[in-house]
Amino acid sequence: MQKAESVTHIAIIMDGNGRWAQKRLLPRSAGHRKGAEKVKEIAKEADRLGVKFLTLYAFSTENWQRPKEEVDTLMGLLREYLKSDLKELHENNVRIRFIGERDMLSADIRQSMAALERQTAKNGGLTLCFAISYGSRQEIIQAVRKAAVLVKNGDISESDIDIKSFSAMLYTKDIPEPDILIRTGGEKRISNYLLWQIAYTELFFSDTPWPDFEAKELEAVIAGFNTRERRYGKVQA
Ligand code: FPP
Numbered sequence: 001m002q003k004a005e006s007v008t009h010i011a012i013i014m015d016g017n018g019r020w021a022q023k024r025l026l027p028r029s030a031g032h033r034k035g036a037e038k039v040k041e042i043a044k045e046a047d048r049l050g051v052k053f054l055t056l057y058a059f060s061t062e063n064w065q066r067p068k069e070e071v072d073t074l075m076g077l078l079r080e081y082l083k084s085d086l087k088e089l090h091e092n093n094v095r096i097r098f099i100g101e102r103d104m105l106s107a108d109i110r111q112s113m114a115a116l117e118r119q120t121a122k123n124g125g126l127t128l129c130f131a132i133s134y135g136s137r138q139e140i141i142q143a144v145r146k147a148a149v150l151v152k153n154g155d156i157s158e159s160d161i162d163i164k165s166f167s168a169m170l171y172t173k174d175i176p177e178p179d180i181l182i183r184t185g186g187e188k189r190i191s192n193y194l195l196w197q198i199a200y201t202e203l204f205f206s207d208t209p210w211p212d213f214e215a216k217e218l219e220a221v222i223a224g225f226n227t228r229e230r231r232y233g234k235v236q237a
Contacts, residue, residue: 007222009053010046011178011201013193014038016185016209029073034211036077040085043094045215047126049222053175054128057193061101061135075109078132082112090116093125099171100134129175136195143169172197180225182218184210200232 014035021031039056046054059074066074086096096116105113113132146169150156156165167173178194178201186207190198204221206213229236 007049007051007179007225009055009176009178010051010180010182010218010221011055011057011194011198012042013057013181013183013185013191014210014213015183015187015191017211019185020209020211028070031209031211032070032074032077036081036085038211038213039081040089041215042213042218043089043126043128044092045218047092047094049219052127053178054126055099055131055172055175055178055194056129057131057134057191059100059132059134060192061104061133061138062192064104064133075106079109079112082109082116086116089128090120090123093123094120095123095125095127096120097127097129097175098132099129099139100132101138102133104133127175129172131193134171134193136192139171140196167196170196177201180204180221182206182221184208184213200230202228202230 017031017035018028019031020034021028024030043054058078063074064071089096098113098117102110102113143166147156147161147166151158151161172194177197177199181190181194181198181201182204183189184206186205186209188205194201202225204224206217206221208214208217
């Protein structure tokens with residue numbers, strides 16, 4: 001087994017649900033359902049491998065522009081998921097977190113999210129973070145606004161804004177930067193995901209659509225990561 005000793009945080013863009021379904025002549029919603037089922041399996045595997053944080057892109061700010069029917073399906077799945085599947089993860093000592101613009105979500109979903117975060121706050125296993133109604137540019141803009149207000153009120157000076165203090169104004173303030181970003185589904189782009197946080201993250205692109213992504217592929221990514229040399233812009237000593 002590949003132990004993820006050097007891997008603290010994995011972020012995933014769970015892409016390819018729609019195409020997975022279309023290929024099987026199923027509605028796109030069937031792909032999303034299958035994709036939601038996959039989350040539990042991969043979270044358990046990440047935990048087993050010793051990964052501490054897993055951040056999953058479940059719904060982007062831009063996804064609000066999909067046809068209403070598809071948005072409703074995704075919100076329905078999320079609602080269901082928050083009520084049932086995540087309970088099982090709680091029993092496995094998983095801590096649940098959410099990042100994104102909560103104001104856009106319906107009140108019952110927001111309440112379930114807050115309740116889950118409260119219930120699982122003391123769990124010491126994997127932190128499973130869902131990016132929901134999340135957009136990285138929007139996240140950066142809200143941080144810039146926060147900083148501007150602090151400067152305007154005289155709470156901090158301009159020169160107090162640096163990488164560390166700015167990072168603390170993002171939704172991910174208490175989450176380390178990802179070591180690995182995986183995008184499934186064959187596309188090679190970042191799609192407004194964790195733009196600030198992935199400055200030195202190792203990127204992996206898999207052709208496998210998310211519903212078919214398996215634990216062994218996660219292990220293979222970690223093995224690949226362990227062969228990479230991370231220099232953070234420096235040269236080797
Ligand atoms: C991309 O597939 C995936 C999404 C837009 C959302 C990801 C959602 C899930 C995995 C299910 C919901 C998750 C939870 C936790 C309830 P796509 O639809 O863009 O696929 P395509 O590129 O093949 O069209």
